[in-house]
Amino acid sequence: MITLLEPGAIVGAYRVGAVVGRGGMGTVYEATQLSLQRTVALKLLSSEFGEDPEFRKRFRLEGLLQAGLDHPHIVPVYEAGDSDSGLFLAMRLVRGPNLKRLIASEELTPVRALDILDQVADALDTAHEAGLIHRDIKPQNILVARSDRAFLADFGLTKSPDAHGLTRSGTFLGSLNYIAPEQIRDQVSSARSDVYSLGAVLFEALTGAVPYPRSGEAALMYAHLEEPAPRVTEHRQDVPAALDRVVGRALSKDPEQRQPSAGALLVDARRALSGGASSETLAARRPRPLDRQPTARRSRTRLAVLLVGLALAALLALLVARSGEDRDAPGRSLRSSAVELRVRADWRPHRARGEIPGLRLSRPIAASLADGGGGELVAGVAATGDPTMLPEPLLERLTRPLPAPRRIQLGTLQAYRYADVRVEGISDRLDLFVSPTTGGIATVACVGGRGTAASGFRRACDEAAASLRLRSAIGFHLPPRRAYVTGLDAIFDAFIAKRDVLRDRLRYAASQELQINAAADLSGLYKTATRNLARIGLSPQETDLHDTLLAAMRQARDGYREMTETAIRADRVAFRLAGRDARIGEAEVNRALAELDRLGFREPI
8 A cells, every 4th residue: 555655754764755756666756855955756665565575575676686786777776774664765866857757758769769769788798797687678767867868767676687576465666668578477577577577668768659459468469479569650751670570589589589688678669760781790899089189190000990880871861862852841841861951931952062072971862942052961880080170181181270179969970070171172161060889970061151141141051050950860979078077087086096095095094183184185086186187068968967976975075074063072873874875976976977988087096
């Protein structure tokens, strides 16, 4: 039975606030951790679970296991405890909808769905490597925070691989819309059971429907056991048929026929959506940190490997290229099989008038003012491995140094804008917009603008570039700015070494005075590093990651400051609690640094 608590009720060391979610196992509240005045999510389990001694034992063990899963996309657990109100879990509060709500709102594009589930797959593979199976993968357990940062939640059903699908009372572990056949048969579950469930979630994220919509539990279980996997293309015709094969493999009745891991499933799905590029090619195609003073010539061998991968992917994606326009909507829509953008109604689509020296766009689309004045817009996909994301033949034709790029957003895509590029053979102004994708470098070139029409043409061309969309590829994040990478390394290279020394000093402090000094030094170290971190200049692409790291640094700083104060008061209980809070903050710092490292923002700690 679930009894709701009144706001202000105390559960352990937490003050309960509003209800943020309810389920079959309990209720989740927004709560305040009294010792730190920190907002958390507090999951209070239903009373019948707490009455089962076996469940209570497993609950504490699973709390420890989940707390030990150090991953940026797994909701961190701060505490698993017991109270007069029942068993509870204190976790990070993730503000934002769950994936089920996003699906219901019809806000998900295929690319966005894969971006979210890719993070979940990485988290799931980490749990599997630790020997854990989630067993309840469903959209309700995938939380989506700001900037589509995803978190996998609710490991309450997690078990080791030799556990079976039924509890003692005979109820299934896992939600029936996403449950693997072997769990229905009460056979041994494995990591591939979670792959099945993730495949079911992927199907729903792409189509808006569960794989087997049935009205009764018996019919639903029979469908999982016997009926063929549904086809994505039966629900939407704007995705490649290759996705049917990917999802069908994930939903195989035989676990051995499924993808070997959650990550492999998402790689297959991205490959299908982007036109067939291999997982190795996708990995090789990720951009490197930008060198602001590129040389004109790179290592031919290294570049050749990258060019071959990019050219093959671009060729496959663009073999059936076609362009057209939408005259029913305001303005005109220019399309190829790779990119799409909109131009003003008074622009005329046409074949590209002449190749921009060295740019070499595949199957370009082009437009210019209908009256023949102004300049020309050309868009397409380029193949290059240079960190500037400009083709080397074009770089070799520069008549003056390449201008520093400005980071911008082209719709949902991250891009560089190079203004007034001077290239041999072009007398007019050349502005370039480039964005990294799995199919090559999406590129928009604005050439010319003569006389009084120049500024108006550039504004119109900028507007058109801002509408750029991908049709057969997936966008990558821009590589980090070197200035930001350098700033982070300058702070943390020295910080990590000093922190480790001070933590050892605190751990082995033999007197109250030594404890006070070590805790105060740690608090001061975090305070200085936090202040320096707050001074680093940011671009829009770095803001969310930076804010997460800053919040974790402040949490650790406050924990050590509280340790100092409690050591002065000789309050041993409060000192231990403050120490735990400081360690939680440090774990958050490590998670944030690991995420920055994964995205190429710094060297591993």
